[in-house]
Each structure stands twice: as structure tokens, then as C-alpha cells.
Amino acid sequence: MASGDVMANNVEGEEKGAPLATSDQLDEFTVVKRKRKASVLDSMEQDESAVSEAKRPNFPPLTGQALTSDGGKLEYRRIAVPPHRYTPLKENWMKIFTPVVEQLKLQIRLNLKTRHVELKTSRFTVDHGAIQKGSDFVHAFMLGFDVEDALALVRLDDLFIDSFEIQDVKPLKGDHLSRAIGRIAGSGGRTKFTIENVTKTRIVLAESKIHILGSFQNIKVARNAICSLILGSPPSKVYGHMRSVAGKLSERF
Structure with a gap:
């Protein structure tokens, strides 16, 4: 066969291409592709698990070896710091730090x-309710x-905090809300001080809360x-009713 015929046959083979695959071979190809996709998804899941582990909280998770003095597991609490209380917290940090560490052993x-x-x-914590008192x-x-005032929650057991909004009592807006506050x-804060002294409580007014x-x-x-x-009663009437109720409570004890 001449060299020109060989080149012509090669060109014809390239133009025609390889023979088409059968249906069985196509099924094998599709199975291989599916396996590749599954392997990619597995790698993505592993990456997500690695990212989630990297975002763990600062405190380590509870383990069977982390025990308190009485054999109980360690407990954690987190309290968010509002922006307007960040500076007072830094100024009074030692006043907060001392009773929590020395009295509650936290x-x-x-x-x-x-x-x-x-x-x-x-492991030095003895009181079971110390973590709740501290929080x-x-x-x-x-x-x-x-x-x-807040330190009384550490020293006494029968004190609580009740929070509500003015909107829970009566829906007020604008100047009506300002007048209610x-x-x-x-x-000069006289009404609030009078309620505190008569009822032996402490009150905080934080806008409408x-x-x-x-x-x-x-x-x-x-x-x-x-x-x-809030509903509009005059302060003198509220004072009289409040003193009578407070007197009955003192006589009961």
C-alpha cells in the first residue's frame, strides 16, 4: 500500500471517530458519574462539619470527668451585656467579681x-443553686x-425580678407614653422613690420597660x-391605697 493511501485512511479514521458505545456501557458511565457526585457531597459535608467544630463556644463541652465537689457535672451560664451597660460593668467589675468568686465559689x-x-x-462549688444565683x-x-441592690439576690432566697412594659398595661404612643413614664x-423621681420605700422594692425605669x-x-x-x-390615677390616691395594703402585709407577718 502506498504511503498516500495510509495517510488517507488515517484521515478518514479521524473524521469517522471511534465506534458508538452500547447501552450497557452508557449505564456504566452514568454509574461512575453518580459515584463522583456522591464523593464531592461527602467532602462538602466534611468541610461543613470542620467549620462547625471551629465555631464552638469558648467553654469546652461537658464531659464525664468535669465534676464539681459533690460529683455533679459542671454548669455554664452566659449573660449578654447591653451596649449601655458595658461601661458601668467595667467600672464595677471588682464589685461583681468578688461575691461571685468568694461567696458562690464560681x-x-x-x-x-x-x-x-x-x-x-x-470543683470548689458547694451550693447547687450557686450558678443560678450568680446568673x-x-x-x-x-x-x-x-x-x-442586686447583691441581695445572692444573700437571700425569696427575692425575684418582675419585668413588664407599659404597652402591656395600656397601649400608649407618643406624648401619652411620655406622660405615663x-x-x-x-x-425628681419622688414617686418612684416613694413606691420603693413603702413596698420595700427597687424599681428601674428603662424607657417603656x-x-x-x-x-x-x-x-x-x-x-x-x-x-x-399608667391608667391615669392621681398619685395621692395611689399612695393611700398602697400604704394601706403595705400595712396589712406588715401586720400579717
């Missing part, structure tokens, strides 16, 4: 990245109570007085 730290106060029990103490300070506070710290019965009396002021 570990405490301020996470600057997440802006959270983190509490953790340790209530820090949470009360974040709501706006003084450190000395003014009636609760009074001139109201937080009351005290015992259950005293919180009830103070809340009723504040609701009456």
Missing part, C-alpha cells in the same frame, strides 16, 4: 469578643439595678401601684 469572666459575662461552676445577680445588674417617676426587684408580695403591691399610675 468562675467568672468577661468575653470581650462576644460581649457576654460567662459563669462556670468548679440572677449579673442579670439584675445588666437590667440597671445597683450592685448593692413621667407619672411613674414623678418630679419596668423592672421590679423584691419579694413576691411586695412586687405585687408595687406593680399594682405602677399600673394605676
Whole structure:
């Protein structure tokens, strides 16, 4: 065969291409493609699990070896720090740090990245409710109570915090809402101080939110007085009713 014929045959073979695959071979090809896709998905899931593990919280997870002094597991609490309470927290940090560590035997730290106060029990913790008392103490300070007032939650067991909004009592907007807040506070805060002294509670006015710290019965009396002021009752009438109820409570004890 001449060389020219060989070249012609090669050109014809390239133009015609390889023979078509059968149906069985096509099925094999599709199976191979599916296997490749599955392997890609598996690698993606592994990457997502690696990312989720990298975003773990600062405190390590609970393990069977992490035990307190009485053999219980370690407990954690996180309390968010509002922006307006960040500076007061730094100024009063030692006042908060000392009772939590010395009295409750807890570990405490301020996470600057997440802006959270983190509490953790340790092997020196004896009281089962220490972690709850510590979180209530820090949470009360974040709501706006003084450190000395919030410290009562650590020393006493029958104190609570009740929070509600003016909108829960009566839907008010604009100037009506401002006047309601003014009636609760009074001139120079006298009305609020009077309610606190008569009912033996502590009250924080945070815009339209109201937080009351005290015992259950005293919180009830103070809340009723504040609701009456929101609804428009004159302060003199509220004072008289409040004193009579507070007197009955003192006689009962």
C-alpha cells in the first residue's frame, strides 16, 4: 500500500471517530458519574462539619470527668451585656467579681469578643443553686439595678425580678407614653422613690420597660401601684391605697 493511501485512511479514521458505545456501557458511565457526585457531597459535608467544630463556644463541652465537689457535672451560664451597660460593668467589675468568686465559689469572666459575662461552676462549688444565683445577680445588674441592690439576690432566697412594659398595661404612643413614664417617676423621681420605700422594692425605669426587684408580695403591691399610675390615677390616691395594703402585709407577718 502506498504511503498516500495510509495517510488517507488515517484521515478518514479521524473524521469517522471511534465506534458508538452500547447501552450497557452508557449505564456504566452514568454509574461512575453518580459515584463522583456522591464523593464531592461527602467532602462538602466534611468541610461543613470542620467549620462547625471551629465555631464552638469558648467553654469546652461537658464531659464525664468535669465534676464539681459533690460529683455533679459542671454548669455554664452566659449573660449578654447591653451596649449601655458595658461601661458601668467595667467600672464595677471588682464589685461583681468578688461575691461571685468568694461567696458562690464560681468562675467568672468577661468575653470581650462576644460581649457576654460567662459563669462556670468548679470543683470548689458547694451550693447547687450557686450558678443560678450568680446568673440572677449579673442579670439584675445588666437590667440597671445597683450592685448593692442586686447583691441581695445572692444573700437571700425569696427575692425575684418582675419585668413588664407599659404597652402591656395600656397601649400608649407618643406624648401619652411620655406622660405615663413621667407619672411613674414623678418630679425628681419622688414617686418612684416613694413606691420603693413603702413596698420595700427597687424599681428601674428603662424607657417603656419596668423592672421590679423584691419579694413576691411586695412586687405585687408595687406593680399594682405602677399600673394605676399608667391608667391615669392621681398619685395621692395611689399612695393611700398602697400604704394601706403595705400595712396589712406588715401586720400579717
